[in-house]
Amino acid sequence: MKALTDRARVVLDRYKATQRLAEEDKARLFDIVENRALRGDVSKFDVGTLLQAPPSASLLHRIWISPLGKLGLALAVIGPTALGVYTLGSAEARPPPKASAGAASAAPLPSAPPPSSTPSQPLPNWGAAVSPPAMSGSTARVKTERAPQPASVDEPTVDGEVRLVSAAQLALRSGNAERALQLLAEDAARFPRGKLTSVREVTHMMALCKLGRTAQARLEAERFLAKDAKSPFADRVRSVCSPPQQSQ
C-alpha cells in the first residue's frame, strides 16, 4: 500500500488537531456518563451484535468464544471490576447525580488540546499491537517517557495496572481499606507514571477516609486539585471524607 506523501500527512495531522473535544467538555461528559452508568442507566437505543467476525482470532479469542471459556475468562479477567461496578450500578437508592441530562445537550466546542495531556488523560496506546498512535495531531503529540521503574516491573501493558487498581477498589468496597492501601502502594511502585494515576489517587483518598485518616486524605485531595482541578474526579475529590448519608 502506497503511503501518503509527507505533505498530505501534515495536512491530515493538522486537520485532526482541529477535531477534538475540549478538555472541559470531555471532563463534563465523562462526569455525566459515569454518573449515569453508576445509576444503572442503560442506553436508550438497542445495540445489536458487535464485531461479528474479527479478522484475526487470537487464542484468547478462541477461548473467549467457547461457551465455558467466556465464563472462565470473564471471571478471571474482569470479574473484580465488573462485579464491583454492577453491584454498585444496581444499588437503586441513590440520589440523582448532580450533572443533569440538560447539560448534555449543550453543543461541544472542541478546541485544540493543550500541548501536554493531564495525567488522567493519557494518549491511547491500548491495543497498540494493531494500531499506530491514534492522536497524531502534529503539535499535540505527547511523548510517553519511560520512567525509571523498579526491578519488579514485569508487565508492559496497562492491564497489570487495571488489575491492581481494580483489586484495590474491590478490597475497599468489601471493607478492607488496609488491603486496598497495600494494593495501591504496589500499583504506585510498579507503575509510577501509569495511565491510571488519577484513579489510583482518588481510590487512595477514599481508603484513607475509610480508615479515619481524614487529614491525610484531605491533604492528598488538595494536592490532587492543585495539580488537576479539571479532572473528571474533581467533585468527588473536593468532597472526600464528607459523611455518607445512611439510610435504614
Added chain:
Amino acid sequence: MIRAVYLRNNEIPPDTRLARIFSEQADFVWRSLRRLGVPAADVDDAVQEVFLVVHRRISEYEDRGLLRAWLFSISRQISSHYHRSAQRSEDRQRGLVMNAAAPDLEEVLARREAEQIVNKFLDELEEPQRMVFYLSDIEGMTAPEIAAALDVNLNTVYGRQRQARKRFEEVIRRHARETGEP
C-alpha cells in the same frame, strides 16, 4: 446480604475501565459520530449513549485488540438513531477553533486551511471510500481494524484506501499549485 446504604458519588471509586476507555477514546468516538452524520447538536448525547453501551458490554470486548473497531461499531449503531446530517459548514465553524492552544498564528492558519481542504475532500468522496479514508488516514487504524469496524473484507478496505489516497494526493497537489507552494 446487601447493605442498604445510599451511596454517594464521593464514596464510589471511579470505574477503572470506563474511565480509561473514555479518557483515551472519547475524541475518537466524538469524531466518528460526527463523521457518521450525527448532527453537532446531538453529538454529546450520542457520546453518552455509546459509553453507556461500553459500560454494559465491556465484557464482550475483552482483550480482542480491536478496541476502536468495537467502539466504531457501537457508534455506528447509535448514530443510526439520530437524524443524519451532512457536515455542513455552519456545523463545522463551531467545532473547530483551536487558536487558544495552538502554538502560533501561522499554525492556526495552517490548521484552518487543512480543515477546509479535508472537509471539502471528504464531502466529495463517495461514502464507502470516505469511511475507509477517515478511519485509516485520519484515525490511523490498520486495515484489519477497519475491516472489522465496517464489516467488509480486507481487500475491499485496501482498494478503497488506495483510491481515496490517490484522490487526496491530487487534491493536495492541486492546492499546492494554486497557492504557489513549491
